[in-house]
Amino acid sequence: MSRLWHGGVPGLAPGALVLPSAVTGVEPATLGRVAELGGDAETTRRDRVYVTSDRQVAAAYAALFPNGALYEVEPIGPVEPDPDCLVPGLSARCLSARVVRVADPVVLLSSRSPMRWLRMANGGPLEGGTGEMRARFPVPTWEAGKRR
Numbered sequence: 001m002s003r004l005w006h007g008g009v010p011g012l013a014p015g016a017l018v019l020p021s022a023v024t025g026v027e028p029a030t031l032g033r034v035a036e037l038g039g040d041a042e043t044t045r046r047d048r049v050y051v052t053s054d055r056q057v058a059a060a061y062a063a064l065f066p067n068g069a070l071y072e073v074e075p076i077g078p079v080e081p082d083p084d085c086l087v088p089g090l091s092a093r094c095l096s097a098r099v100v101r102v103a104d105p106v107v108l109l110s111s112r113s114p115m116r117w118l119r120m121a122n123g124g125p126l127e128g129g130t131g132e133m134r135a136r137f138p139v140p141t142w143e144a145g146k147r148r
Contacts, residue, residue, distance in 0.1 A: 002053050003053075003055070003072050004051045004052070004053060004072070004073050004074065004075065004092075004097070005051065005052050005053070005054065005055050005057070005058030005059075005070065005071065005072060005073065005103070006018050006049065006050070006051050006052075006058055006061075006070075006071045006073045006097055007057075007058035007059055007060065007061035007062025007063070007064075007065075007068055007069070007070050007071070007107065008026075008061065008062060008065060008068060008069065008071070009024075009026055009065055009068065009069070010065070010067045010068060010069040010105060010106065011069070012069065012071060012099050012102070013099065013102065014099050014100060014101055014102065015098065015099060016098070016099045017076070017096050017097070017098060017099075018049050018071065018073055018096060018097040018098070018099060019049065019096050020045075020046060020047050020048050020049050020095070020096065021046045022046040022047045023047075027046075042083055045093065047095075048093035048094065048095065049075075049093060049094055049095070049096050049097050050082060050091060050092070050093050051073055051075060051079075051091070051092055051093070051094065051097055052090055052091050052092075053089060053090060053091075053092075054090060055070070055103065057090065057091070058070055058071075059104065059107050062104070062107035063107045063108065067106045067108075068106075068107050069102060069104060069105050069106065069107065070102075070103040070104040070107050071099045071100070071101070071102055071103060072099070072100040072101045072103055073097035073098060073099055073100060074097060074098050074100055075092070075094035075095075075096075075097050076094060076095055076096045076097055076098060077094050077095030077096065078094065078095070079092050079093070079094045080092060080093055080094070081093075
């Protein structure tokens with residue numbers, strides 16, 4: 001089974017729950033930005049926790065928080081693909097997640113910008129300057145909260 005990652009607020013310990021921003025009141029920077037750019041309610045859901053199959057992508061999101069952390073997680077509840085992710089299988093969302101381990105307690109922007117993290121995770125530059133990432137990630141199969 002592939003690992004799943006979440007980058008977000010610091011201070012969670014193994015066994016802790018990662019809860020959606022609708023519960024915690026912590027607003028992920030990316031959801032607010034997507035909403036500003038005209039993202040619809042389905043792509044900016046604050047009642048879901050977002051997870052990824054790529055550690056470096058989660059690290060980029062962790063770096064958006066002050067002293068954000070990188071966690072290996074297991075989803076709780078049904079898992080559904082992230083509808084605005086251009087790379088199938090890269091990003092998914094669930095009701096909550098449980099921290100399996102803290103992979104990096106503090107991810108800082110000082111060494112890499114979020115876009116550099118994403119380019120590095122993708123294995124090269126973003127195509128044509130459009131922001132679309134090439135599908136070079138392993139594509140897991142999601143099924144009702146279980147991974148195959």
